[in-house]
Amino acid sequence: MxxxxxxxxxxxxxxxxxxxxxxxxxxxxxxxxxxxxLVSLPSQYGLLTAFWCGIPAIxxxxxxxxxxxxxxxxxxxxxxxxxxDGQVQQNMGLVVNNVKLLAEKITLxxxxxxxxxxxxxxxxxxxxxxxxxTLLKTLLTLVIAVGCxxxxxxxxxxxFHARNNLERIVSGLLFTCSGIALLTTIGIVMSVLxxxxxxxxxxxxxxxxxxxxxxxxIAMRADQVGGSGAFGAIPLFVGTILISTIAMCLAIPVxxxxxxxxxxxxxxxxxxxxxxMLEVLAGVPTVVYxxxxxxxxxxxxxxxGLLIDLPIAAESALAAGLVMGVMIIPxxxxxSEDAMTAVPVALKEGSLGMGATQSETVKKVILxxxxxxxxxxILLAVSRAIGETMIVVMAAGLAANLTFNPxxxxxTVTVQIVSLLKGDQEFDxxxxxxxxxxxxxxxxxxxxxxxxxxxxxxxYREQYD
Amino acid sequence: xTKAVNESLPTSAVTEKIKLSLTKRHRSEMMxxxxxxxxxxLGFILVFVLLFDITSKALPAFHQHWVQLEVDFSEDNxxxxxxxxxxxxxxxxxxxxxxxxxxxxxxxxxxxxxLYGLYSTNAEFAIKDFLIANxxxxxxxxxxxxxxxxxxxxxxxxxxxxxxxxxxVDVKEAQWxxxxxxxxxxxxxxxxxxFTSSDSREPELAGVRGxxxxxxxxxxxxxxxxxxxxxxxxxxxxxxxxxxxxxxMIEVNINNLAAVPSIIFGLLGLAVIINIFxxxxxxxxxGGIVLTLMTLPTIIIASxxxxxxxxxxxxxxxxxxxASKIQTTFSHVLPMAMPGIxxxxxxxxxxxxxxxxxxxxxxxxxxxxxxxxxITDASTVMPVQIFLWAxxxxxxFLAKTSAAILVLLGFLFLMNASxxxxxxxxxxx
Numbered sequence: 001m002x003x004x005x006x007x008x009x010x011x012x013x014x015x016x017x018x019x020x021x022x023x024x025x026x027x028x029x030x031x032x033x034x035x036x037x038l039v040s041l042p043s044q045y046g047l048l049t050a051f052w053c054g055i056p057a058i059x060x061x062x063x064x065x066x067x068x069x070x071x072x073x074x075x076x077x078x079x080x081x082x083x084x085d086g087q088v089q090q091n092m093g094l095v096v097n098n099v100k101l102l103a104e105k106i107t108l109x110x111x112x113x114x115x116x117x118x119x120x121x122x123x124x125x126x127x128x129x130x131x132x133x134t135l136l137k138t139l140l141t142l143v144i145a146v147g148c149x150x151x152x153x154x155x156x157x158x159x160f161h162a163r164n165n166l167e168r169i170v171s172g173l174l175f176t177c178s179g180i181a182l183l184t185t186i187g188i189v190m191s192v193l194x195x196x197x198x199x200x201x202x203x204x205x206x207x208x209x210x211x212x213x214x215x216x217x218i219a220m221r222a223d224q225v226g227g228s229g230a231f232g233a234i235p236l237f238v239g240t241i242l243i244s245t246i247a248m249c250l251a252i253p254v255x256x257x258x259x260x261x262x263x264x265x266x267x268x269x270x271x272x273x274x275x276x277m278l279e280v281l282a283g284v285p286t287v288v289y290x291x292x293x294x295x296x297x298x299x300x301x302x303x304x305g306l307l308i309d310l311p312i313a314a315e316s317a318l319a320a321g322l323v324m325g326v327m328i329i330p331x332x333x334x335x336s337e338d339a340m341t342a343v344p345v346a347l348k349e350g351s352l353g354m355g356a357t358q359s360e361t362v363k364k365v366i367l368x369x370x371x372x373x374x375x376x377x378i379l380l381a382v383s384r385a386i387g388e389t390m391i392v393v394m395a396a397g398l399a400a401n402l403t404f405n406p407x408x409x410x411x412t413v414t415v416q417i418v419s420l421l422k423g424d425q426e427f428d429x430x431x432x433x434x435x436x437x438x439x440x441x442x443x444x445x446x447x448x449x450x451x452x453x454x455x456x457x458x459x460y461r462e463q464y465d
Numbered sequence: 466x467t468k469a470v471n472e473s474l475p476t477s478a479v480t481e482k483i484k485l486s487l488t489k490r491h492r493s494e495m496m497x498x499x500x501x502x503x504x505x506x507l508g509f510i511l512v513f514v515l516l517f518d519i520t521s522k523a524l525p526a527f528h529q530h531w532v533q534l535e536v537d538f539s540e541d542n543x544x545x546x547x548x549x550x551x552x553x554x555x556x557x558x559x560x561x562x563x564x565x566x567x568x569x570x571x572x573x574x575x576x577x578x579x580l581y582g583l584y585s586t587n588a589e590f591a592i593k594d595f596l597i598a599n600x601x602x603x604x605x606x607x608x609x610x611x612x613x614x615x616x617x618x619x620x621x622x623x624x625x626x627x628x629x630x631x632x633x634v635d636v637k638e639a640q641w642x643x644x645x646x647x648x649x650x651x652x653x654x655x656x657x658x659x660f661t662s663s664d665s666r667e668p669e670l671a672g673v674r675g676x677x678x679x680x681x682x683x684x685x686x687x688x689x690x691x692x693x694x695x696x697x698x699x700x701x702x703x704x705x706x707x708x709x710x711x712x713x714m715i716e717v718n719i720n721n722l723a724a725v726p727s728i729i730f731g732l733l734g735l736a737v738i739i740n741i742f743x744x745x746x747x748x749x750x751x752g753g754i755v756l757t758l759m760t761l762p763t764i765i766i767a768s769x770x771x772x773x774x775x776x777x778x779x780x781x782x783x784x785x786x787x788a789s790k791i792q793t794t795f796s797h798v799l800p801m802a803m804p805g806i807x808x809x810x811x812x813x814x815x816x817x818x819x820x821x822x823x824x825x826x827x828x829x830x831x832x833x834x835x836x837x838x839x840i841t842d843a844s845t846v847m848p849v850q851i852f853l854w855a856x857x858x859x860x861x862f863l864a865k866t867s868a869a870i871l872v873l874l875g876f877l878f879l880m881n882a883s884x885x886x887x888x889x890x891x892x893x894x
Binding site for chain 1: 483490491493494496497498500501502503504505507508509511512515516518519522693694697698700701702705706714715718719720721722724725726727728729730731732733735736737743758761762765789790791815818819820821822825826830848849851852855856863866867870873874877881
């Protein structure tokens with residue numbers, strides 16, 4: 001029986017045990033009218049029974065699935081050694097893999113003529129082993145579920161505090177759920193860290209950080225020991241910075257002016273139609289922006305370049321950067337609007353009362369007071385721009401040119417991650433691992449920007465509260 | 466500064482000076498205000514251009530031209546004899562004869578090959594299906610509508626003067642198309658197949674059904690995981706968590722996770738969920754798990770805000786009547802916070818619906834023709850389908866891509882509108 005089916009069956013048993021728990025508690029109480037003499041409500045007894053049935057069984061299943069394959073492999077290796085008269089072969093992993101492939105062929109009843117007698121024997125053994133494991137897994141799960149249910153049913157008495165027990169379990173579950181976020185972060189750090197360490201054992205850190213040549217494809221083709229592709233990430237960093245700078249050049253002024261207009265000048269009606277407009281800009285998926293950049297903006301820019309005799313690359317940094325700027329406008333405007341509305345009204349009214357015009361108040365009073373919040377917003381926007389993937393994947397190039405010229409084609413960190421990991425990968429090649437090293441750089445940068453932004457914003461809040 | 470001015474000048478002189486500067490100050494005030502207005506207007510223009518551009522590119526995809534062919538299902542043509550299954554007959558040559566009969570003066574091999582390119586490559590399967598569905602039409606002549614090739618379709622949609630060559634259609638082909646149109650053998654129909662068929666290498670056959678199903682499955686997994694997990698975590702942090710280092714750490718963590726680039730979650734999915742846990746690549750299950758991890762912070766933050774907004778008097782009243790902490794939370798606080806939690810969940814799901822980058826990492830980017838039947842089947846999702854089509858060189862895919870974007874935006878609009886409706890409805894209470 002597959003694990004998914006087993007989980008389903010365990011859930012059915014849990015449902016049944018909910019009902020059993022209720023019935024049992026009513027019986028203990030001595031009829032439906034006597035239920036008030038119990039310490040807890042019948043449904044609480046029922047829920048407790050259900051939890052006690054489901055949780056241990058499912059935990060067991062998880063544990064079993066985690067270790068099953070390695071245990072079976074150990075048995076299989078023993079068998080292979082035995083069948084080869086105790087000789088430990090060098091490429092044991094290969095032999096074991098062949099046996100597994102053969103076993104798959106047998107279950108699909110494919111052509112087996114190429115296999116030797118010995119291999120067939122081992123494959124049969126492997127199939128038998130798997131069958132036994134599945135049988136054992138099913139049996140043990142059922143035994144645990146049923147055993148837990150019957151033991152808890154036996155415990156149900158007048159004085160059994162089902163509610164307290166139940167609440168302890170529920171708060172434990174809530175606590176576990178809140179830990180998921182932490183686990184995610186640990187997972188992210190571990191996955192990028194380990195692969196990056198593996199990468200840096202093949203390519204020196206200094207070459208990665210300070211090299212100016214990036215051509216990971218060579219490593220695949222040459223297929224030499226030590227891989228010889230160039231992994232200098234400077235062109236990628238420069239490309240990322242270039243595109244983000246273009247984006248911010250558009251997003252900061254426009255976003256800031258929108259925020260100023262909406263928070264200081266706009267009537268309620270204008271606000272009520274401008275807000276949904278910003279929500280549309282913020283809600284459009286990035287793949288749509290990417291499509292827009294690659295198929296509408298880039299050709300327009302190139303045609304314009306032809307008009308003034310300026311050769312602009314088809315995948316120019318300008319197109320990707322401008323569209324990314326459009327994407328970030330609502331981000332900048334809503335965060336800086338929050339910062340400006342948080343400025344105490346007294347400051348603003350004081351300035352207006354002294355005869356300053358609206359714009360003078362904004363420039364000399366509100367903006368300086370809100371500047372920490374706005375800087376925080378800009379930092380968050382920059383981190384957004386750096387991590388943005390789809391727009392650059394679709395509209396920026398793949399060639400790693402080291403240039404600050406916005407009309408040339410550049411590539412970014414995220415583009416390279418996607419192009420390195422899209423499709424099939426081998427996990428030992430430097431090419432694949434490089435993506436994780438880039439991912440680590442990206443993670444560290446955005447994390448630093450976020451922490452800095454939060455710090456600045458928090459500091460500013462303390463000033464006025 | 467003003468002090469010095471006050472002492473040296475009489476009051477009227479100061480007013481005079483201020484009056485003089487007023488024109489300039491008012492002008493700069495006007496300038497500033499109109500710059501702000503211009504920024505807002507620019508925002509509107511951008512939204513309009515974006516939506517107009519995509520809609521105008523998408524419209525052609527909702528129609529498809531069909532051509533009517535007089536197919537001779539004679540036993541001779543099909544090489545039919547007793548005992549041969551209807552599956553194995555010569556449909557391709559029968560179809561070729563059908564169109565060749567309509568243009569008897571086309572003689573040279575090269576021209577004939579062009580002629581055979583007028584209809585879609587799947588036309589032979591269409592007439593095969595027709596014959597299998599109606600076996601009694603064997604040995605008769607039937608008028609059958611089949612799709613035209615994508616180049617012909619684009620030509621018919623874009624041409625201003627029928628019969629003139631355009632882009633990928635030359636003079637001869639244009640003349641043939643013209644004569645077909647004049648004899649009423651070409652018809653423009655609503656392209657329902659765009660919604661009922663799956664991905665294909667041929668633009669005229671490609672549809673979004675596979676991607677839509679994949680999106681649906683992925684979203685189901687995401688919802689089933691992220692909603693209970695997010696609500697439970699929010700409840701714990703708001704109602705149960707003691708104020709200590711551990712809680713602080715979790716809080717900081719959630720805020721940071723919300724700002725981690727989505728592609729990093731793809732790396733996590735690839736390295737941990739696929740390589741360590743061994744779940745299948747390209748499956749909605751893995752996609753759903755990755756998107757869950759990505760949307761959890763959004764849902765947790767929104768749920769916490771909503772739980773915090775429940776007035777403490779509710780909790781105190783319940784506790785005063787003897788309810789336990791858990792009973793208070795689940796029977797009073799949670800139901801009152803539910804609208805806000807649902808709004809947050811819908812917004813999180815809308816984010817997940819439009820997400821592409823992490824799904825590229827876990828292999829949902831393959832060319833998949835079959836409609837996925839379960840959450841472990843290989844599949845793709847709408848945004849990835851858009852990405853794949855946008856990369857295709859055929860011009861026919863341009864309209865398809867835009868149309869797929871419109872479908873995706875439609876879903877997003879529905880989700881956001883329902884979130885806004887929920888919010889407004891419960892705000893007024």
